[in-house]
Structures are given as C-alpha cells and as structure tokens.
Amino acid sequence: MKKNIPLLGLLGLLAVGCNENSRQVSENDEAANATANADSTNLQPALQSINAEDLLAHTTTLASDAFEGRAPGTAGEDSTVAYLTRQFKALGLQPGNPDGSFVQKVPMFGYTPTPTATITANGKKIPLNFPNDYVALSKHYVPEVNIDNSDMVFVGYGIVAPEFGWDDYKGLDVKGKTIVMLVNDPPIPDPNNAQQLDTTMFGGKAMTYYGRWTYKYEIAAEKGAAAAIIIHETGPAGYPYEVISGSNSREGIDISKANKHMDRAKVEAWITEPKAREIFTALGRDFSQLKQAARQKDFKPVPLKATASFNIKNKLREVQSQNVIAKLEGSDPKLKDEYVVYTAHWDHLGKDPKLQGDQVYNGALDNATGTAALLELAEAFSKMETKPKRSILFLAVTAEEKGLLGSKYYATNPLYPLEKTVANINMDVLNAYGPTEDVVVIGYGNTTLEDVLAEEAKRQNRYIVPEETPENGSFYRSDHFEFAKQGVPALYAESGVKARNQPADYVQKWNENYTANDYHKPTDEVRDDWNLAGAVEDLQLFFRVGNRVANTEKYPEWKPGTEFKARREEMLSNTAAAK
Numbered sequence: 001m002k003k004n005i006p007l008l009g010l011l012g013l014l015a016v017g018c019n020e021n022s023r024q025v026s027e028n029d030e031a032a033n034a035t036a037n038a039d040s041t042n043l044q045p046a047l048q049s050i051n052a053e054d055l056l057a058h059t060t061t062l063a064s065d066a067f068e069g070r071a072p073g074t075a076g077e078d079s080t081v082a083y084l085t086r087q088f089k090a091l092g093l094q095p096g097n098p099d100g101s102f103v104q105k106v107p108m109f110g111y112t113p114t115p116t117a118t119i120t121a122n123g124k125k126i127p128l129n130f131p132n133d134y135v136a137l138s139k140h141y142v143p144e145v146n147i148d149n150s151d152m153v154f155v156g157y158g159i160v161a162p163e164f165g166w167d168d169y170k171g172l173d174v175k176g177k178t179i180v181m182l183v184n185d186p187p188i189p190d191p192n193n194a195q196q197l198d199t200t201m202f203g204g205k206a207m208t209y210y211g212r213w214t215y216k217y218e219i220a221a222e223k224g225a226a227a228a229i230i231i232h233e234t235g236p237a238g239y240p241y242e243v244i245s246g247s248n249s250r251e252g253i254d255i256s257k258a259n260k261h262m263d264r265a266k267v268e269a270w271i272t273e274p275k276a277r278e279i280f281t282a283l284g285r286d287f288s289q290l291k292q293a294a295r296q297k298d299f300k301p302v303p304l305k306a307t308a309s310f311n312i313k314n315k316l317r318e319v320q321s322q323n324v325i326a327k328l329e330g331s332d333p334k335l336k337d338e339y340v341v342y343t344a345h346w347d348h349l350g351k352d353p354k355l356q357g358d359q360v361y362n363g364a365l366d367n368a369t370g371t372a373a374l375l376e377l378a379e380a381f382s383k384m385e386t387k388p389k390r391s392i393l394f395l396a397v398t399a400e401e402k403g404l405l406g407s408k409y410y411a412t413n414p415l416y417p418l419e420k421t422v423a424n425i426n427m428d429v430l431n432a433y434g435p436t437e438d439v440v441v442i443g444y445g446n447t448t449l450e451d452v453l454a455e456e457a458k459r460q461n462r463y464i465v466p467e468e469t470p471e472n473g474s475f476y477r478s479d480h481f482e483f484a485k486q487g488v489p490a491l492y493a494e495s496g497v498k499a500r501n502q503p504a505d506y507v508q509k510w511n512e513n514y515t516a517n518d519y520h521k522p523t524d525e526v527r528d529d530w531n532l533a534g535a536v537e538d539l540q541l542f543f544r545v546g547n548r549v550a551n552t553e554k555y556p557e558w559k560p561g562t563e564f565k566a567r568r569e570e571m572l573s574n575t576a577a578a579k
Contacts, residue, residue, distance in 0.1 A: 345401070430532070
C-alpha cells in the first residue's frame with residue numbers, strides 16, 4: 001500500500017500521458033450513434049423485454065426470507081449465486097469468467113467483534129454502551145485486540161490534502177494514540193459570500209473522498225494511530241446512527257490479505273454525537289466551538305485530557321465469497337475484446353438472530369432491485385438480433401455493504417483488462433415510486449457518459465440533473481467508485497426527484513420515509529404499493545446508454561478537472577506505448 005499520499009493527491013500526481021492511439025471521434029461516429037440509437041426492429045424486442053412484472057418477480061425471489069438477507073459467506077449467498085447463475089444460463093449468456101465459470105472467487109474473512117470500551121475524561125470514567133453509544137471493531141486477523149489507556153487527540157476532520165494546503169495533523173505524532181475525528185469534509189464558507197461554500201475547497205457542497213469514513217481510517221493507519229473514532233452526525237453523514245450500529249454490531253467482512261490487515265489501526269470505531277458531547281463537556285470543552293475551529297485551515301490538533309481503552313474479542317472465519325459474472329460477446333471482431341460493464345451488488349445484511357420478531361434484513365430495494373435490474377438488462381441484450389459491437393459484462397458483486405469489497409476485488413483483479421473496459425454503469429436501489437421527469441446523476445460533471453445519458457433521456461422526454469445532496473458522498477458509496485478509482489469512466493444515475501403527476505415534494509417524502517424507516521432495516525421488503533414503472537423507464541434508458549457506448553467508436557472520457565482523469569490517461573498511454 002502506498003504510504004503518505006492520500007488518494008486524491010496520488011491521482012493528482014500521476015503523469016498525464018498523451019494517448020495518440022486512444023479512440024478519437026471518427027467520421028463514422030455520427031452514423032454509428034444513429035444506428036445504435038434508432039428505434040429499429042433490433043432494439044424494440046430488447047426494450048419491450050424490460051417490464052415491471054419480471055423485475056418484481058426477480059426482486060421478490062431475491063428478497064424473500066428463503067434467501068436470508070443475502071449475506072456473504074452464508075447459505076443466503078449460496079442461494080443467490082445459484083439463482084443468478086441459473087438465470088444467466090437460461091438467457092444463453094456465456095460464462096463471464098475466462099475459466100469457464102459464472103463466478104469470480106473473492107477470498108475474504110469474517111470477523112464478529114465483541115467490544116468493551118472505557119473513556120476516562122479528567123479522571124472520570126464515561127460509561128459507553130455497545131452498540132447504542134458506540135461501535136468498535138478490529139480488522140486485525142487475530143482473536144483479541146487490546147488498547148490500554150491510549151491518549152486521545154481531537155484531529156478535526158482528520159484530513160491531509162496537499163492540493164488544498166490542508167493538514168489536520170500539523171506534524172503531531174499520533175502513534176499509539178486514539179484520534180477522534182468529525183465525519184465528512186470541512187464546510188468552508190465562500191470568502192465572498194458567507195451563505196455559500198467555497199467551491200475551490202473540498203468540492204464546495206459536494207463531498208470528496210476525504211470526507212468518507214474509509215479515507216479517515218486509512219489516514220489514521222498511515223499516521224500510526226492505535227485507534228480511530230469517528231463522531232457520527234446524521235446531517236453530515238446522510239444517514240442515521242442506526243445504519244452504523246446495524247452494520248457494525250454483527251459479523252463484518254473484508255478481503256483477505258497476506259499481512260492479516262496488521263497495517264490498519266488496531267481499532268476503528270464510531271461514537272454518537274450525544275456521547276461525544278458528553279465526553280467533551282466532561283473535559284471542559286465546547287464541542288460546537290471545536291467543530292468551528294476545525295473548519296479553519298490553521299486548525300491544530302487538540303490533545304485531550306482523556307484516555308481510551310478497548311478490548312475486542314474477534315470471532316474469525318475464512319469466507320469464500322463470489323462475484324457472479326456473465327458475458328454477451330460483441331459482434332465486431334475488432335471490438336469484441338472491449339467491454340461495457342453493468343454492475344449491481346447482490347448482497348445485503350443477512351440475518352440477525354438477536355433481533356426480536358423479524359430477523360431477516362431482506363434488502364428488497366437495497367439491492368434486490370438492482371440485482372433484478374441486472375438480469376433484466378441481460379435479457380434485453382440477449383433479445384437483440386444484432387448484438388452490440390463491443391462485449392457486455394453483467395457483474396453482480398458481493399459485499400458492497402461491507403465496503404464495496406466485491407467491486408474492489410474485481411477492479412484490482414480484473415477478469416478483463418481495465419484499459420479495454422470502456423465504461424461501467426452501476427445500479428443500486430431502483431425507483432419504486434413511479435415515473436419521473438428527471439434523471440439524477442450521482443457525481444454530476446464527471447464523465448462524457450452523462451452527455452450520452454442526457455441525449456438518450458430526451459427520447460423519454462426527460463432531462464438530467466445533479467444530485468440534491470452531493471455532501472452525502474453518494475458517489476463514493478456504491479460499486480462504480482471502485483472502477484473510477486482505477487480510472488474507468490463510470491456512470492451512476494437514479495430516478496429523479498420530480499415525479500410525474502404527483503405533488504412537488506412526493507419523491508422527497510418517499511425517500512425520507514425510506515431512509516428513516518426501512519434503509520438497512522428488516523422492514524426493507526417488497527411492498528404492494530410499489531410502482532415500478534419508473535424503474536422500467538430507467539432501465540430502458542440504461543440499456544440505450546450501454547448499447548450506444550458499445551457501438552460508438554469513441555471511448556467515454558473523464559471530464560477536465562475530475563480526479564480520475566489522469567489515472568485513465570496514464571493507463572491508456574501505457575497501453576499504447578506497450579504496443
């Protein structure tokens with residue numbers, strides 16, 4: 001693992017190669033686009049095969065109690081992989097793994113933490129209740145981890161971003177210490193308008209990777225911290241604490257590594273905002289004032305008159321999980337070794353026997369719908385009399401809920417070269433509230449795939465818009481991000497927020513209700529009042545986008561200023577130089 005260079009800084013430092021042999025707009029592009037997008041007899045059977053009945057049937061099966069919440073490494077995974085394999089075979093698709101199978105094995109391990117924690121502030125012990133006040137885990141592949149009376153330090157947002165001239169550590173040695181951090185990026189006011197955020201710093205309103213909890217734990221490990229605690233705040237995080245406690249109070253999963261993850265901090269933890277305020281009050285510190293100070297570039301870490309002790313007993317097991325992949329071979333001998341990849345994660349949170357009543361996290365919307373969508377798109381492409389010029393891959397990935405692990409494994413161990421992977425189109429939680437006039441692009445402004453999406457959306461009398469809450473960091477929270485990190489242009493779009501023939505706030509209320517009551521809860525089940533007409537419209541749109549990209553000469557690209565552009569250009573430049 002690279003040390004001392006955060007992801008965005010690393011990508012910024014990559015040499016920007018000039019790929020003279022990369023795909024350029026040819027004189028035939030316009031004709032190719034017109035052919036690929038025409039409402040011809042070739043496309044109509046494909047488009048008509050995408051329907052609400054089939055989508056609901058697949059979703060109902062995958063989200064049934066029989067699939068036990070589709071947790072990796074369980075009987076639920078076995079059922080899910082078998083179902084997806086049967087469906088792909090029935091459609092006549094080829095095995096997606098060159099070894100002749102429909103699966104890519106993903107070696108992982110499971111860890112079930114039983115933590116105890118004590119924080120002593122000014123000599124007073126602060127009671128901590130797991131999981132109501134905090135969650136703590138260790139990804140060290142050892143049965144027990146101990147930290148005794150580790151000095152605590154508040155490090156603001158815990159960010160080192162050279163391109164922004166930002167360093168929350170200011171050279172402080174935190175080896176062996178417990179660092180406490182705020183979630184998300186620092187909201188920096190615009191110097192010319194205090195009511196707006198400075199768009200030159202951390203993306204303004206939009207979250208950057210520095211705001212993600214994954215980055216915060218990564219930099220903590222680089223700095224040698226013994227433990228890293230993130231203070232959860234629902235507003236900046238974009239989801240309630242119950243999402244954290246529900247995901248991290250049971251078995252966790254990670255990719256197996258030869259070093260047994262000993263390069264990570266011993267303890268990675270979250271704590272609720274009320275409990276954090278209680279601790280800071282006991283120290284004579286004002287939490288709100290510390291937050292305000294942390295928004296300044298000259299912020300310096302604040303040593304606390306407090307210590308933290310942790311004991312985590314880990315129940316460990318080896319887990320052999322699987323990505324499921326199918327292939328539709330392209331029709332053009334010159335282009336069939338180039339690929340458009342559709343992704344969706346098949347996993348959810350499994351079953352929790354400690355719960356009273358319903359114990360199954362069915363994950364109907366998240367993401368049985370997206371997995372069903374993958375099958376619907378696979379069927380659509382299989383219905384085409386003339387197949388696309390490039391090959392299409394349908395990749396159902398494991399362990400997204402555990403940190404995008406399946407897509408991360410594929411992106412770092414690709415079955416097909418990433419330099420020949422022209423695009424990724426990702427689906428995660430479909431629309432169950434009906435047709436919309438707009439289409440929301442997560443990470444708006446990143447790739448030319450959005451331009452294709454906008455043109456195809458016009459066919460449906462729709463238009464694309466940016467996400468309303470880029471500060472929630474949704475771009476970094478689904479599987480397309482792992483492709484983006486490696487440089488592959490990726491598109492993640494969702495139904496819009498303006499429902500047809502509904503009140504203006506209809507979608508907002510629907511989403512708020514789902515987030516508060518069903519997201520990552522056993523209540524995420526198939527409902528009688530779902531309206532999948534909007535999901536069908538979205539999938540027909542995604543089909544058109546993928547089909548067009550698979551037939552058009554020019555490669556999709558990252559737009560100027562995007563953090564992944566240099567990585568892609570270097571990749572293509574190196575490929576051209578090797579020829």
